[in-house]
Amino acid sequence: MAIEVRIPTILRSYTGGAKVVEGGGDTLNDLLTDLDSRHGGLRARLVTEAGALHRFVNVYVNDEDVRFLGALDAKLSDGDSVTILPAVAGGAFGFAAAAAISGHSAAAAAISGHSAAAAAISGHSAAAAVTVAQHSAVTAG
Amino acid sequence: MLSIDRSIVDAIVAHARRDHPDEACGVVAGPVGSDKPTRHIPMDNAARSMTFYEFDSMEQLRVWREMDDRDEEPIVIYHSHTATEAYPSRTDVAFAGEPGAHYLLVSTREPDTEEIRSFRIVDGVVTEEPVRILDAGVDPHAVQSYMFGQSPATVDYECSGN
Numbered sequence: 206m207a208i209e210v211r212i213p214t215i216l217r218s219y220t221g222g223a224k225v226v227e228g229g230g231d232t233l234n235d236l237l238t239d240l241d242s243r244h245g246g247l248r249a250r251l252v253t254e255a256g257a258l259h260r261f262v263n264v265y266v267n268d269e270d271v272r273f274l275g276a277l278d279a280k281l282s283d284g285d286s287v288t289i290l291p292a293v294a295g296g297a298f299g300f301a302a303a304a305a306i307s308g309h310s311a312a313a314a315a316i317s318g319h320s321a322a323a324a325a326i327s328g329h330s331a332a333a334a335v336t337v338a339q340h341s342a343v344t345a346g
Numbered sequence: 347m348l349s350i351d352r353s354i355v356d357a358i359v360a361h362a363r364r365d366h367p368d369e370a371c372g373v374v375a376g377p378v379g380s381d382k383p384t385r386h387i388p389m390d391n392a393a394r395s396m397t398f399y400e401f402d403s404m405e406q407l408r409v410w411r412e413m414d415d416r417d418e419e420p421i422v423i424y425h426s427h428t429a430t431e432a433y434p435s436r437t438d439v440a441f442a443g444e445p446g447a448h449y450l451l452v453s454t455r456e457p458d459t460e461e462i463r464s465f466r467i468v469d470g471v472v473t474e475e476p477v478r479i480l481d482a483g484v485d486p487h488a489v490q491s492y493m494f495g496q497s498p499a500t501v502d503y504e505c506s507g508n
Contacts, residue, residue, distance in 0.1 A: 213443070214419075214444065214445065214446055215443050215444065215445055261440070261441055261443060262443075263403045263406065263407070265403075265407055268407070270403045270404060270407075272403070288407065288410075290406060290407065290410055291441075291443020291444060292400070292401070292403070292406075292441060292443065293371070293373075293389075293400070293401040293406060293423060293441070293443070293444075294393075294398070294399060294400035294401065294437075294441045295398070295399060295425060295434070295435065295437050295438035295440075295441045295442070296369055296393070296395065296397050296398035296399050296425070296427075296435060296437050296438070297369065297396075297397045297398075297427040297428070297429065297430045297435055298397040298398070298435060298437065
């Protein structure tokens with residue numbers, strides 16, 4: 206069982222500098238657990254303590270964003286290629302400010318999906334946070 | 347320090363102006379390890395927001411693969427702030443995931459002038475750096491000799507070979 210995993214620059218400290226590593230698993234969750242057994246700490250950079258895929262990374266299976274394939278439950282097969290990229294995002298307002306200004310509960314919920322510090326205490330799934338964040342990004346303006 | 351061609355800066359500013367008041371974002375790719383931004387790639391702001399930007403994940407995959415195929419990396423990641431200064435927000439810092447990139451910010455809050463600043467963002471620490479804008483086609487090492495070419499006529503006379 207070999208699944209090729211492409212590692213972005215920012216996470217290569219966990220792979221001894223390797224750009225591509227191999228792992229196995231029936232789901233993305235299994236694969237990340239397998240990788241973590243050899244590249245300790247990698248999983249924690251991708252999965253929140255609440256057990257959801259982190260908001261700050263994009264993970265793709267072949268050509269698909271795993272957010273559309275069931276996130277951590279995405280099914281994998283031998284020969285699949287998994288690509289990890291840091292999400293590129295940001296903007297003028299901190300989400301706390303956006304929440305205060307807009308008064309939307311959606312924006313407040315998005316804080317837990319966006320702030321690194323708050324991610325640990327977040328009970329929201331990454332998929333929910335993504336949806337909420339996109340709405341709040343529109344309404345906050 | 348970020349050294350970048352004027353033509354690329356002009357294209358970034360034009361993109362930011364075009365999308366104003368929404369935030370604009372994009373990448374300038376360059377050869378791996380060169381620290382030289384050469385290929386401007388405007389990206390869609392999937393958030394289409396005045397206060398937030400986000401690369402579309404599928405467009406990002408395509409562009410990152412293309413860079414990989416061409417032995418390029420993201421040298422500059424830019425976005426605009428449309429009502430505030432060109433300084434990284436806490437959101438920018440929280441998301442910054444390319445420690446090797448120059449994070450270029452353009453503020454379009456003034457209609458006639460742009461504020462352009464560049465930052466390194468590594469492990470949550472923001473460090474501003476100078477931006478050197480190079481005129482098109484001029485090798486950075488040739489800038490100085492170009493300057494000499496503008497010096498008093500006596501220098502030209504000596505160089506003329508008479």
